[in-house]
Amino acid sequence: MAPSTLHSSRTRAGSLGSIESKHGLIGSVSRWWMRSYTSDWVAFSLLLVGYIFIAAFVEPFHRLFTINDIRISFPHAEVERVPVSHLFAYALFLPLALLTLTNYLLSSPRHIHHLTTLGFLTSIILTTFLTDLIKNMVGRPRPDLIARCQPHPDTPPNKLVGVEVCTQTDHHTLHDGWRSFPSGHSSFAFAGLGYLALFWCGQFRVFSSSSSGGGGVIDGMEKVLVKRDLLKALLCLSPLLGALMIAISRCMDYRHDVEDVCVGAVMGWVITYWNYRRYWPRLSSGRCEEPYSGMTGEREYAGQGDVNGRYGRVRDEEEGAGGGFQRNVGTFDLTPPVELGPLGSPT
Template sequence: MAPPRSNSSGGGPSGGILASFSRFWQRTYASDYIGFVLLLVCYLLIQFFVEPFHRMFSLNDLRISFPHAEVERVPLLHDFIYALFIPLGLVTATNLITRAPRHKHHVTILGLAISLILASLLTDIIKNAVGRPRPDLLARCLPAPGTPRDQLVTVAACTQTGHHKLHDGWRSFPSGHSSFAFAGLGYLALFLAGQMRIFAHAGAGNLGEHAQKVVRGDLVRALVCGAPLLGATMIAISRCQDYRHDVYDVGVGGLLGYTVGYWSYRRYWPRLGSGRCEEPYAGPPEAGEDGVGGGRGGYGRLGDEEEGLARGRNVGIELGALRM
C-alpha cells in the first residue's frame, strides 16, 4: 500500500501559491522593479531626513571663499531635462523608428531608469558621508562676526538661516549633476553605439580590404554616439563655473555616473563588439521575446560567449583562406 502524499512537495494550497509566485518571479522582471522601488525609497529618505557630515573649516581658506551663484547655468530641472527626458525621448523614438518589439522597449527604459536612480543614490550616500565643503561655503555660511580666521571652526559659527542652503554647502563631493548627467547621457551613448553597430566586429581586422569595409564604422555615426558624452561633460563643467564644485568633484561624479550607466546597460544588452549588439538579451529564464514567458531566456550571456568562440573560428577559417 502506497504511503499518503505529503503537502510539503507543493501539492497543497500553500505549495501551489509558492510555486505560482516562484514562476512569476522567474519569468518576469519583478525583482528589477522591486529593486528600483527600494532604490527610489532610499533616495527619497536620504533627501528628506539625512544631513551631511560637517567638516571643520577655516575662514582664511581660499578654496571655499568663492561667491555663491544664485542663478545656476544648469539648474536641477534642466539637468533632469538633459539627462532623463532627452535620453528617454531619443531611445523611445529610435525603437519606434526601428519597429522594435515590446521587450526591447521595456528593457531600454528600465535600464535607463535604474542607471539614473542608482547613480543618484550612490552619489548622495557618498556626499553625506564625506561632508566636503563646497567652493562657495563661506558665502553660504555667513560666519558670525568675531569668528577667528586662523582657527578651525564648526558649523556652529554660521549664521545662515536657510536650512538647505547651509547644509548643502557640505555636499561637494562628488558632483550630483555630473553623476546624473553621465548616468543618463552615458547610457544613451552606449545605446546609440549598439544600435548603430559602431564597434560591432571590431576584432575582425586583418582580413583584407573587403573585411575592413565591414569593420570600420563611419565617423558621422561615431560622432552622433559621442555627442551625449560631450553634453554630459559640458554639464559637469558648468558646475565648476558656478563654483558649486571643483574639477575633482565633477571628475569623480562623472566617472561614477558613467560606470553605473555602463553596468546598467550591460545587464540587458550584449557588449558593443557583439554581432548582436543592437538586440537586448532574451529576458529572465523561461521568458520569451516579450519578456513574459515561453522562450529560452537566460539573459543571453552564454550566447555571447558562444558567439565569440564561433566568431574566432570563422576568423581563423577566413585567414586560412586568404593565405591560400
C-alpha cells in the first residue's frame, strides 16, 4: 500500500475512532449510526416518500401528437395480462417469500436475513422511483393513446394537437397514456426477480470458480474446484425468465413499444445488480454466499466479528496469502497496525 493511501486510511480510521470515543448522547447516537444499517433504511424511506409523492401528485409531460398517427392507434386493452396487482405478487411478494425461505433452509443468521430483505426492498423502491421520474419527464405517448384519449370528432388530422382535444373523463386512464417510456412493469419485474436470481446465484455458488478451505489464512487462499451444476443454474435463471415474460406481455397488451420494454428491463437489471454488489461480493468470488460485513454478534457463524465490537471483514480473492493486498469491503479497519520485528533464522 502506498504511504499516502496508508496515511489517508489511518486518518479516516482515527476520525472514526474519535467519534466512537465520544461520551453522552452524541457519542451513543454516533456509535449506533455507524454500527447499524440505519442510514440505508432512512434512504429507503426517503425514496418511498418520493415515489408516493410522484404517484399521487405529479402529472406527466404531455407530448403533442396527431390523431392519425398509426404508432399510437392500437386498441386499449381493458384487461391486462399482468395487471399491477399480479405484478406485485410475481415480482415483490413471491421473490421476498422465496428469499426468506432460502435463508431459512440454509440456516442463515439474522444478519443475512436482514441484508437480504434490505437489499431487495432497496432495489425495488430505487428502480420504481427512477422509472416513474423518467416516465413523467419524458411524456412519451403509449401505443394505445388515441383509444385512451378519445379525441373530439372535430379534431383535424395531420396537425399536432395536445391533451385538450381528449374527451376521456377518467383522469388516470387519460394521463397514464403519456407514461410509455420506460416500461414500469419491465423495470419492476427485473428489479424484484433479478435480485432473486442474483441471490440464488450467490448462495448456490453457480459462478464461483473456487471454494475457501476452512482453517487459517493460507488454507483460505487455496483453490478448490467447484462442480458446475446445470440444475442450480437453471433454477437461478428461472426468475429472469419470469421477468422476461412479464416484459413481453406489455407489448402484447399494446401498453409499450419494444424499446420501452428493453430500456425498462435494462434499468431494472442494472439498478438491482448495482445494489446487490453493495452488500455482496461478485458471483465468481469464493465467498460469494457471504455479505461484505456485519455487526459483531451477527457474524459469529463465520468468526468474522472484530473483538472491539466493530464490523467484520470478508476476504476476497484479490487478497494475497499472508497479508498481501487487502480490500476494504465493509468499513474502515479500526484495529491498530501490528509492528513486525526482524525475521529470525528458520528453525
